[in-house]
Amino acid sequence: MEQPPPRETTSLSATVRTEDQQSVTPAKPITISEMTTAVPKSAWLTVAQRLAYALIGLLLFVLALELLKCGAAGYGKLLVEQLNITSLASVLGFGWLLAYIFLSGSPVAAIAVAFFASGTIDGLQTFTMITGSRLGASFIVLFVGFLYHLRGHRRAASVAIGVLAFLTTASIYLPALVLGYWLLQSQLIGVITATVNSPLNSVIDIIVDPIVAFIVHISPDWSLLIIGALILLSAFSLLDRAIPDVPGGQSVFGKVGQLLYRPWAMFLLGALITSFTLSVSVSLSMLVPLTVRGLIRRENALPYIMGANITTFIDTLVAALIIGGAAAFTIVLIEMICVAFFSLLVLLLFYRPFARIVLGTEAFIVSSTPRLIGFLGLIFVIPLVLLFVRW
Numbered sequence: 001m002e003q004p005p006p007r008e009t010t011s012l013s014a015t016v017r018t019e020d021q022q023s024v025t026p027a028k029p030i031t032i033s034e035m036t037t038a039v040p041k042s043a044w045l046t047v048a049q050r051l052a053y054a055l056i057g058l059l060l061f062v063l064a065l066e067l068l069k070c071g072a073a074g075y076g077k078l079l080v081e082q083l084n085i086t087s088l089a090s091v092l093g094f095g096w097l098l099a100y101i102f103l104s105g106s107p108v109a110a111i112a113v114a115f116f117a118s119g120t121i122d123g124l125q126t127f128t129m130i131t132g133s134r135l136g137a138s139f140i141v142l143f144v145g146f147l148y149h150l151r152g153h154r155r156a157a158s159v160a161i162g163v164l165a166f167l168t169t170a171s172i173y174l175p176a177l178v179l180g181y182w183l184l185q186s187q188l189i190g191v192i193t194a195t196v197n198s199p200l201n202s203v204i205d206i207i208v209d210p211i212v213a214f215i216v217h218i219s220p221d222w223s224l225l226i227i228g229a230l231i232l233l234s235a236f237s238l239l240d241r242a243i244p245d246v247p248g249g250q251s252v253f254g255k256v257g258q259l260l261y262r263p264w265a266m267f268l269l270g271a272l273i274t275s276f277t278l279s280v281s282v283s284l285s286m287l288v289p290l291t292v293r294g295l296i297r298r299e300n301a302l303p304y305i306m307g308a309n310i311t312t313f314i315d316t317l318v319a320a321l322i323i324g325g326a327a328a329f330t331i332v333l334i335e336m337i338c339v340a341f342f343s344l345l346v347l348l349l350f351y352r353p354f355a356r357i358v359l360g361t362e363a364f365i366v367s368s369t370p371r372l373i374g375f376l377g378l379i380f381v382i383p384l385v386l387l388f389v390r391w
Contacts, residue, residue, distance in 0.1 A: 050242045057238030064232035066212045068103050071224030088128045093386025095129035099136025104281045108133035109316045117324035131177045138166040140281040145288050161287045164362045168305045176338035263303040270307030280312035306343045
């Protein structure tokens with residue numbers, strides 16, 4: 001039997017050894033510059049495009065809300081002239097309904113301060129009307145969510161944030177109303193002296209206000225609501241392009257850490273963003289596209305709403321000083337303190353049961369069309385009934 005040639009065996013062994021030596025050869029270190037150039041230019045272009053979409057979409061979003069407020073302002077003034085408001089209940093319902101008409105709580109709070117400065121209503125009525133304005137301000141989030149639903153998104157995701165915003169606001173503001181009423185009646189807090197020379201404007205206001213003024217100047221009043229709605233839909237389209245799709249419905253924040261899953265982090269984030277925008281309508285309405293796309297979960301939005309509901313008083317505090325002086329400033333500050341007190345109390349001691357009740361109620365309402373319609377009817381009927389209560 002023939003044996004294989006030894007040279008071929010030797011050659012094969014040599015080849016294997018050579019390949020083994022090559023396989024264990026250490027790789028050349030990659031420099032930072034090489035890592036940077038390794039990223040495709042298309043990836044950087046995509047990031048730049050998303051940032052541009054987000055920036056333009058946010059500006060259009062704020063512009064649309066401002067135009068909607070301007071378009072609704074005329075109807076609000078008509079209502080102010082026609083109704084005779086006397087009791088605390090009617091003032092609460094009046095501020096609540098007026099916020100629906102203005103699609104914002106801040107202008108209604110400013111009207112309340114102006115009424116106080118002119119002697120039309122007293123301090124308790126002013127306090128109550130501001131509370132009503134904050135309850136009604138949640139309607140804009142429902143309105144934005146409904147428009148998002150019309151664009152083909154799931155109702156449970158788009159409308160749920162509006163329902164959650166209203167339930168959270170009512171759960172905090174109604175106890176704060178009772179505490180603030182007692183503080184004002186007992187006069188435990190005296191008039192706080194403070195001064196201010198000019199109204200407070202956000203960076204976004206500096207950009208958007210001239211555009212709003214130009215559109216209002218060239219457009220009839222009746223068209224502002226239509227223009228605002230069309231711009232709002234355009235803003236949604238841009239924000240949709242800016243927000244990446246999240247597979248499996250998982251929050252993108254889970255990729256960078258669990259910080260934003262903590263109630264305190266979202267509470268501070270809501271307070272910070274509202275301090276920047278000076279509008280709870282804007283900061284809460286931003287939750288709608290983020291929740292629909294899976295970037296923020298409903299349970300994360302709850303403390304965000306609580307934080308936003310505190311710092312929304314910043315512009316009202318400044319307006320109170322300008323219009324109504326130290327007495328008006330004290331009224332607004334007491335309301336801000338009461339809201340902050342109950343919000344912090346919930347976060348420190350009762351957050352889990354509070355979240356379970358509020359989120360459970362929201363899910364119960366949104367999961368059924370008849371229940372959702374009933375809820376929408378209820379939040380209109382309650383302020384209407386209060387409006388005609390004379391005690």
